[in-house]
Amino acid sequence: MMNSFGASLFVLLGVLFGSASAHAVEAKLTADCLDKSRVEVLTKEFNIVTKGEATFNRCDPSTRTYRLLQALMYLQDLKLEAFRTSEFNNNFIDERPFDFFKARTRNIVVEPQGGCRKGYIAYVQMGEETQGLIHICDISNQSVFQISSTLLHEVRHLDPKDYAHIGCTHGMLMGSSGACDARYEDGGSYAIGAEFYVKLARSKNVDPVIRQEARASAVSVFQNSFNQYPLGLKQGALLKATDGRFAFYDGDALRKFPMEAAPHSLMVARIRVPTLFNRDDSSVKSYNFGARMVDTKGVFADEFRNRMSYTQQKSLVDIAYGVNYDCKLFVRSIVCETENGKTEKMLPDYKGMGLVSSKWTVSLQKGTLYLSADNGYLYALPDKFEDFQKMAPKDWKRSPGIYHTKEVAFWDINTDIVLTNDGKIRFYIKESKSWETSKMLTPYTFESMIAPYIWSEKLEDL
Numbered sequence: 400m401m402n403s404f405g406a407s408l409f410v411l412l413g414v415l416f417g418s419a420s421a422h423a424v425e426a427k428l429t430a431d432c433l434d435k436s437r438v439e440v441l442t443k444e445f446n447i448v449t450k451g452e453a454t455f456n457r458c459d460p461s462t463r464t465y466r467l468l469q470a471l472m473y474l475q476d477l478k479l480e481a482f483r484t485s486e487f488n489n490n491f492i493d494e495r496p497f498d499f500f501k502a503r504t505r506n507i508v509v510e511p512q513g514g515c516r517k518g519y520i521a522y523v524q525m526g527e528e529t530q531g532l533i534h535i536c537d538i539s540n541q542s543v544f545q546i547s548s549t550l551l552h553e554v555r556h557l558d559p560k561d562y563a564h565i566g567c568t569h570g571m572l573m574g575s576s577g578a579c580d581a582r583y584e585d586g587g588s589y590a591i592g593a594e595f596y597v598k599l600a601r602s603k604n605v606d607p608v609i610r611q612e613a614r615a616s617a618v619s620v621f622q623n624s625f626n627q628y629p630l631g632l633k634q635g636a637l638l639k640a641t642d643g644r645f646a647f648y649d650g651d652a653l654r655k656f657p658m659e660a661a662p663h664s665l666m667v668a669r670i671r672v673p674t675l676f677n678r679d680d681s682s683v684k685s686y687n688f689g690a691r692m693v694d695t696k697g698v699f700a701d702e703f704r705n706r707m708s709y710t711q712q713k714s715l716v717d718i719a720y721g722v723n724y725d726c727k728l729f730v731r732s733i734v735c736e737t738e739n740g741k742t743e744k745m746l747p748d749y750k751g752m753g754l755v756s757s758k759w760t761v762s763l764q765k766g767t768l769y770l771s772a773d774n775g776y777l778y779a780l781p782d783k784f785e786d787f788q789k790m791a792p793k794d795w796k797r798s799p800g801i802y803h804t805k806e807v808a809f810w811d812i813n814t815d816i817v818l819t820n821d822g823k824i825r826f827y828i829k830e831s832k833s834w835e836t837s838k839m840l841t842p843y844t845f846e847s848m849i850a851p852y853i854w855s856e857k858l859e860d861l
């Protein structure tokens with residue numbers, strides 16, 4: 400077997416990166432054994448090589464091979480509805496996605512733990528197309544329908560037409576090489592995956608929970624995986640005004656945003672999905688391009704609903720889902736946690752105004768989580784959770800100057816969008832080191848902002 404990465408001869412055609420999805424259904428590891436005869440049929444139909452596993456246990460759902468076979472069976476059983484071609488659906492795949500898969504591949508290599516680069520879900524390597532070979536990496540955090548989509552994505556790379564990826568110019572994987580396609584209508588691998596999600600979401604015979612999850616997955620691919628935005632999507636900022644109303648600003652226009660007015664709600668981005676923590680009824684709901692908000696899953700949502708007192712809810716200022724750890728900021732304290740622990744720090748002589756996560760901004764250090772204080776300074780929280788646990792707040796690095804900013808975010812490669820402590824939007828231009836305002840936004844006062852946020856009204860029709 401060829402070395403996957405050492406040989407420079409082999410250029411990757413396409414890699415599917417794992418990106419945490421706030422809407423991913425948690426993988427349910429039930430102890431159901433896979434049907435013996437169906438496993439036999441599938442392993443005859445495809446040459447499945449499991450590296451690093453001597454024998455395959457069809458009753459062990461923790462293995463990659465189990466999950467692969469489970470997804471193949473799901474695809475085998477799946478009959479989607481027939482849909483007319485539209486902006487949402489190009490009919491690259493038909494009602495039987497399994498046929499699309501089967502027509503393109505014969506060989507599947509299941510890589511062992513550590514056999515792929517970090518973050519890879521699956522990949523196809525140039526030079527192996529004639530063997531119809533795909534590699535499976537870490538699919539443990541994917542639900543069955545997502546693994547199915549991954550499989551369809553990968554086999555598209557095996558088509559004679561070169562469907563290799565290009566670098567992303569925006570979105571969650573901005574700057575990553577080989578992680579996007581140019582356009583949805585070109586029918587590359589991301590288009591195949593997205594179309595599969597669209598069809599799942601729209602097929603009435605599909606399980607309603609999967610339909611909802613598939614819709615969220617489709618939205619995420621449309622927002623992040625095509626350099627030319629499909630479906631009229633634009634990048635801008637989602638703003639919550641002090642009166643509880645929401646607006647979307649894209650640089651040219653300020654539009655009413657279809658989220659329910661909720662004056663006593665805290666708006667935070669949960670992996671870029673707008674989420675409202677409502678202090679009036681202890682609900683936590685997310686907007687995902689639909690008329691109805693959906694109940695948010697996850698640890699913080701659960702804690703807010705069930706275990707926070709009204710006083711705690713009221714003093715909750717911001718939530719940040721960081722790279723190394725997650726934090727809740729209260730007026731007088733900050734609580735940060737990982738899977739392994741939780742630590743609370745009292746704030747010294749200032750109040751918390753917001754948490755600023757600085758990926759891609761031009762004015763702050765990239766990748767650092769900052770605490771914005773009412774004294775105008777930003778405090779850089781330590782990169783590692785262990786250091787957060789050890790360090791006293793007085794030792795956090797304070798910004799050299801006064802910022803007075805609750806939120807700082809990427810606007811474009813040369814500009815930051817900033818929400819000031821007194822609720823105004825400003826733009827910081829790197830080249831001229833100057834500040835600009837927008838006439839359209841000047842009359843309003845805002846409480847919070849999610850940026851960059853990618854939105855179009857049309858996507859609500861998904």
Ligand SMILES: [Zn+2]
Binds near residue numbers: 412413415
């Ligand atoms: Zn790919």
